[in-house]
Amino acid sequence: MKTAALFAGLAAATLVGTAGFASDLFxxxxxxxxxxxxxxxxxxxxxxxxxxxxxxxxxxxxxxxxxxxxxxxxxxxxxxxxxxxxxxxxxxxxxxxxxxxxxxxxxxxxxxxxxxxxxxxxxxxxxxxxxxxxxxxxxxxxxxxxxxxxxxxxxxxxFSPKEFQSDPAKSAEWNRGAYLVNGAGHCGTCHTPRSLTGADKGGEFLRGGNLQDWFAPSLTGDPHKGIGAWSKDDVVAYLKTGANRFDIASGPMAEAVAQSTSKWADSDLQAVATYLKDVKSDGTAAPKPVAADEQAMVSGKAVYFDRCSACHVSSGQGQPSLFPTLAKAPLVNSTDPSSLIRVVLAGSQAVGTAAKPTTPAMPSFAWNLDDAAVANVLTYVRNSWGNAAPAVTPGQVKDMRASLRK
Amino acid sequence: MPLRPQSRRQFLSSTGMLLLAASMPASAAEHSGTLPWRPFAALPPDPLPGGRWYVFTPEEARTVEAIVDRIVPSDDLSIGGKEAGCASFIDRQLAGSYGTSDRLYMQGPFMPGLPTQGYQGSAAPAARYRDGLAALNKHSRDKLGGKAFFELAPAEQDQVLKDFEAGKVEYKASAGFFNLVLQNTMEGFFADPIYGGNKDMAGWKFIGFPGARYDYRDYVTAHNKPFPLPPLSIGGRPEWKTGSR
Structure with missing residues (x-):
């Protein structure tokens, strides 16, 4: 009797278990x-x-x-x-x-x-x-x-394998964001600078990195080189649609948005934004801009008005969802100008998402602007409208041209 | 206007054509998802380098230089057609598809057209220049003491050109030739400098044309003020290098 009951019970449990397993597996x-x-x-x-x-x-x-x-x-x-x-x-x-x-x-x-x-x-x-x-x-x-x-x-x-440690002092949303940014999202793979051995520089987390001739800008709260001016909603809009009121993703980030972040749950994007808005910058002050009357700036301004201003506008404001704002843009103010040189030479196509399907593209100027003209126009862009960053040299442009043409 | 009622036969045959067309494999490129794009995509103009003659013989070149310098003489308003490079512009154009009419239908029949229809004959511009220049120099040598056109005094050159324009020359295509050179000289004086003429954008500075620009939003509301920027060629402008505005 006892045995029979046990068997019946087991059978029932197995049935329930199997059904549960199937839906659980799905x-x-x-x-x-x-x-x-x-x-x-x-x-x-x-x-x-x-x-x-x-x-x-x-x-x-x-x-x-x-x-x-x-x-x-x-x-x-x-x-x-x-x-x-x-x-x-x-x-x-x-x-x-x-x-x-x-x-x-x-x-x-x-x-x-x-x-x-x-x-x-x-x-x-x-x-x-x-x-x-x-x-x-x-x-x-x-x-x-x-x-x-x-x-x-x-x-x-x-490398030391590490489990994610949640921070009890922070909100659950912040911790979810930290888990995504540091773990599966692997944002630091591009956005954290690398050491000579190709490892993340741990102390410089998300302060901007160079990978395959692209510079991925700082994601810290740095008001000059990072996303300090972006609101949480700006971060979410960028990751979800590829564009916000300042910028539109292109290059490797276009792929990341198209294939990955545009498909993330809204709650996860909110969590990422909450976490990113809390990532501290290195605290360095913005450099002094190159003086407007320097030869490179004056020449660069001529190129800018002739070749760039139709889309990016004479004030560097661009057009939302079409042409990125250049004024006070993190990438423009970054010390490393690789991405800027690259898009001027080769052009670039912005991401297309369900929300923003247009894929506006920047044309290539490699045929029209020589190394000095590219350097000058970028020096002008990097030191106008509140921007400040080291001048770009013709040598840097020459090297990038050679690297991209390989 | 009322539509003409379609007959049943017309309807069936047009529907049949439509179905046939729809079932044929599409030959046009099809794209879905995002627009195609590739780095360095550009279709830049590919002008011939200057510094040499491509089509003209030395005598033809000197003749054309003399003609363009009479059509656009140098004065205190602008440089002349020769210095502006109009002859070199014409030579390089004749070396390309314009000179051979490669991109025009040239199989005939060749019918006489109306004056407003321009040249309707079978010769391409390079051949018309060859014949026209030979006729010009022959006319000049026959009538003006054995001198070639480019050896004449300016007033004599003007007279020869007027004779050509008026069709007073014993040459079957003479009137057409003058109009051809006139047209091409103007093109050379005002076309983008990358094509060999309009040296230093002289033609554009002369008439106040701002060049190959595309953004005037900052200036459309600045009424009754001259546009402040100098002209711009497809290839750029000197200020890109010199740094002066």
Missing amino acids: DRIEAGRYQAILGDCSACHTRPGGKPFAGGEPLETPFGRLVPSNITPDPETGIGRWSYEDFRSALKRGIGKDGKRLYPAMPYPAYSSMSDSDIADLWAYFQKVEPVSNRVVSNQLPFPFSIRTVMAGWNLLN
Whole structure:
């Protein structure tokens, strides 16, 4: 009698358990899909126009070429033979299946602070991704960087796996924002300056970084080089639609907005804004602007009025949602002018999102402006209307031209 | 106006054409999502470099220089057509598709047109210059003591040109040739300097044309004041380098 009752009870529990498991699994896969969006996995692991997660475009790092791997569940060429532990270890410690060390172009230093439950969700999702047979030779680095165990030393120097520590003194929203910015969102991968070994400079978190000839500006509250003038709503609008009253995303941030942040939950964007508005700047004062009567400024002004003012307006105000404001813009006031030189030479297309589908583009001026003219017009832009930043030299323009034409 | 009622046959045949057209594979590029874009995309003008003659022989070049300097003589208002580079402009244009009429329908039939329709013959501009310049110098040598056109005094040159314009020259396309040179000289004097004429934007400074500019919003409300900026070429202006406004 007792046994029968036990069996009946077990059977019932199993039934309930199975049903619960099925819907639970669906929820976990969906949650994992969202984690993949937060982490923007496809930015690197999907080739433009290619099968999702089947391997991406080569990354040209300062150390050599790396090709993002196939992370579909294909057993031969993807991660089909990986266990959950292998997957977790790759994200948490930068060590994949069979102890194979990842290169930190894969932002595991950021992903290491993702929670186990979020990683488990992501794992559930990646097991349901369509398996694609596509062999990727990830490691195309030159010696000695081609030796993966070199990364053990790198990790020793630059990386300690860390769990996200919430700050009880801050609000739940702030902590959610901190978790997203530091973890899955891996904002610091571009926006934090790198050391000589290619690691984040921990003490300079989100103060602006240079990656692949783009400079990602400071996200701190710096009123001159950062987003001190942006309200929370400005931050949310930028991440959700690609544009706010000051700026419109282009370059690598256009991809980040299109594929990732525009698909984040509004509550998560609010949390990110709350956190970012609280990130402290380095506190350095703005430099003195280059004097308006210097030759470079006067020449640059002539170029600006002839080639730039039709869109960016003679006062540098631009047009909301179409042409970025140049006056008091973080990127314009940044010490590193790489992104500015780059967009003047090559042009740039702004992001298109469901909310802002226009994709206005800046034309290329490489054919029309010589190195001195590009340098002068940027020196003028960087030192007018309240802006102040070091003058751009023709040599910097020459180097960027050569680098982009490679 | 009332529409003419369509017959059943017309309706069926037009519908059939429509269906046929719709079922054919589209040959135009199709885009979805965001607009296509690539870095360094530009279609800059690709003018021939100066410093040499492409089409004209030395004698032809000297002849054209003499003509353009009579059509736009140098005076206290502006430099002349020769110094402005009009002959070089014409030479470079003749070296391109304009000279060969490559981009025009040139298969005939060639019918006499109305005067307002311009030249209707089968010769392309490069050939018309060759014939026209030869006729000009022949006329000049025959009538004015064996001198080529460019060797004549300015008043004599004017007289030869007037004879050409009036069709008094024994040359079948003479009237058309004068109008051709007149048109091309004006083009050379006022076209963007990157094409070889309008040296230092002299033609634009002469008439107060601001050049290849596209933004006047700061000035549209400044009534009765001269536009303050100097003219601008596609290739830029000297102030980009010298720094003076």
